[in-house]
Amino acid sequence: MRIGYIVVVFFFFLIQTESWGGLGLKVNGTEYVSLKEVAGKLGLKRDWIQRRNRILLQSKWTRMEFEVHQRDIRINKVRVFLGFPVTYHRSDLYISRLDLKDTIYPILTPQIGLPVPNLKRIAIDAGHGGKDPGTQNAKLGLLEKHLVLDVSRRLGVILEGKGYEVVYTRERDRYIGLTDRVQNANRRGVDLFLSIHFNGIDSPRVAGSETYVFTPRNQPSTRNKSVGASARKYYAGNKNNNWSTLIAFYVQDEMIRQLGTVDRGVKRARWTVLRDLTCPGIMIEAGFITNPTEGRKIKEAAYRQKIAKVVSEGILRYHKTLVRLRKR
Ligand SMILES: [Zn+2]
The missing domain is CATH 3.40.630.40 (Zn-dependent exopeptidases)
Incomplete structure (x- = not known):
């Protein structure tokens, strides 16, 4: 009885927190994007450091490390906090689209922030x-x-x-x-x-x-x-x-x-x-x-x-x- 209850609660939790639609993964209402997609957008190679746990995205110039359940990632060895935790789903790690837009792009592709401010x-x-x-x-x-x-x-x-x-x-x-x-x-x-x-x-x-x-x-x-x-x-x-x-x-x-x-x-x-x-x-x-x-x-x-x-x-x-x- 008790195990049955736990199983039911567990599946309810899954349905509540993750949904998979045409647009991608949503966790607690936040839209997520796969690191495969991120790698494609930024021209980076994607490798597991540890399967299901840690992924490395890299090129000659860039090196990013992601760990499941963590909110901090490493961008060129610097620790950077995202807003939402990295999550595992269908053989990949995912990050929120907001974090890609608000944190990763501004650091790796700052040209998206045009117009360029002055500095005097x-x-x-x-x-x-x-x-x-x-x-x-x-x-x-x-x-x-x-x-x-x-x-x-x-x-x-x-x-x-x-x-x-x-x-x-x-x-x-x-x-x-x-x-x-x-x-x-x-x-x-x-x-x-x-x-x-x-x-x-x-x-x-x-x-x-x-x-x-x-x-x-x-x-x-x-x-x-x-x-x-x-x-x-x-x-x-x-x-x-x-x-x-x-x-x-x-x-x-x-x-x-x-x-x-x-x-x-x-x-x-x-x-x-x-x-x-x-x-x-x-x-x-x-x-x-x-x-x-x-x-x-x-x-x-x-x-x-x-x-x-x-x-x-x-x-x-x-x-x-x-x-x-x-x-x-
Ligand atoms: Zn102070």
């Missing part, structure tokens, strides 16, 4: 400030608000040296609301918004770098499994999702390769500071000050200079891509 004026947003200290490590005497202001200044100097016009949302230890930061940047007509942060968490073991983009429409953020009401809305920050994803990918790639930090991925969240931006924007969490090893590094001015340098190199890569696309 860059806003650097040092997180927190004044009464808001951000995260901290009391043992090492670290306050996020001071460290991010320092990195922001260093980054600003490098970018000005490369000919960019830099706008700061704060230049001293001062509290500024999140909405004011965004409105200020929008009003000044910036082409890119970089919010600089350090991470903190209760567990001292956690370390690494992560870069956030504003969550694409109709998709869950990395923290959530399902699509909430806020996902249905279209925010100003959604308009530049493609370009934000591309620059997040470059910055994350530079950080993990050059700083040697743990790759926590390109993630998505509906942060207020990215929500109403009228230009591409990302939030950079370069490391955890609550991790003793990483905290000690971040305490050193030379390491903070390196973070600024590495982030600037991600921006230069992004700019090169824009120039290349404009020539097409």
